[in-house]
Amino acid sequence: MLGMTKESGSASDEELGFEPGSVRHVAIIMDGNGRWARARGLPRNEGHRNGVRNVQEIVKAARQADLRHLTLFAFSVENWHRPKAEVSALMHLLDSYLTAQADELKRQEIRLRVIGRLEELPRRVSRRIQRLMEETAHFDRWNLNLALNYGSRTEVVDAMRAYAQAVQAGLEDPEALDWATAVRFLYTRDLPDPDLIIRTSGEHRVSNFLLLQGAYAEYHFTDKFWPEFEPADFFAALAEFARRERRFGQTSEQLKSPRSPSSLRA
Numbered sequence: 001m002l003g004m005t006k007e008s009g010s011a012s013d014e015e016l017g018f019e020p021g022s023v024r025h026v027a028i029i030m031d032g033n034g035r036w037a038r039a040r041g042l043p044r045n046e047g048h049r050n051g052v053r054n055v056q057e058i059v060k061a062a063r064q065a066d067l068r069h070l071t072l073f074a075f076s077v078e079n080w081h082r083p084k085a086e087v088s089a090l091m092h093l094l095d096s097y098l099t100a101q102a103d104e105l106k107r108q109e110i111r112l113r114v115i116g117r118l119e120e121l122p123r124r125v126s127r128r129i130q131r132l133m134e135e136t137a138h139f140d141r142w143n144l145n146l147a148l149n150y151g152s153r154t155e156v157v158d159a160m161r162a163y164a165q166a167v168q169a170g171l172e173d174p175e176a177l178d179w180a181t182a183v184r185f186l187y188t189r190d191l192p193d194p195d196l197i198i199r200t201s202g203e204h205r206v207s208n209f210l211l212l213q214g215a216y217a218e219y220h221f222t223d224k225f226w227p228e229f230e231p232a233d234f235f236a237a238l239a240e241f242a243r244r245e246r247r248f249g250q251t252s253e254q255l256k257s258p259r260s261p262s263s264l265r266a
């Protein structure tokens, strides 16, 4: 069954190479903006500008693929260490993206979420995000999650702090702590785990991104720089993912039994 109607911009599974709606959550480490620009004799910020242009393309493609969640690593906690002018250009680009795309996201019924320390972003940006998150909170099918000022280790620290406070307040019992409880303290508490994590630009690293949530994710690495990673490449990655067998630590035979992999994860 196709996940989308013609009116909402559907694509057939023959066109895509996989069944729309068959993949729930894809996360992307959008790497290589700087090298893309350098290879063309352009300033780094031009790479980021083209990176943002590509975000729009891939968000549209994710909607066509009927992905429930697309999570984009847009700014890491480590990125603050970049030159001040580059950080400020990235914040400016993010702000213009949100301004320019606000109506489009609503038109496409996409809910915006942020994972990361939103409160440490420039006030203008965090306010705009907050507003857009509220304005799109009622959409429940398609979700764009921006990892901003995000790092897995920071997420663990924030979760531990929040959990300790809940214990102190008598709301949690450490004796009863299990993974299902722990995930309620992560930034991703409302999100399913990513099925597929893509990294562009030829680097084979995970760079502090969704380390816990990606425990059973499949990875796809491509040499293409982010600004040149087209919808066709995205669909090809999804088609390749659809051919993989995921075992969640079990054997193929066990997987055929009624015991679900999700019970292992919880």
Ligand code: FPP
Binding pocket: 030, 031, 032, 033, 034, 035, 036, 048, 051, 052, 055, 072, 073, 074, 075, 079, 093, 094, 097, 146, 201, 226
């Ligand atoms: C990596 O390229 C990319 C980033 C640090 C930021 C990614 C940000 C964007 C695509 C734009 C903002 C996002 C949104 C959602 C509007 P790099 O600079 O590390 O490239 P390099 O490794 O080739 O130097």
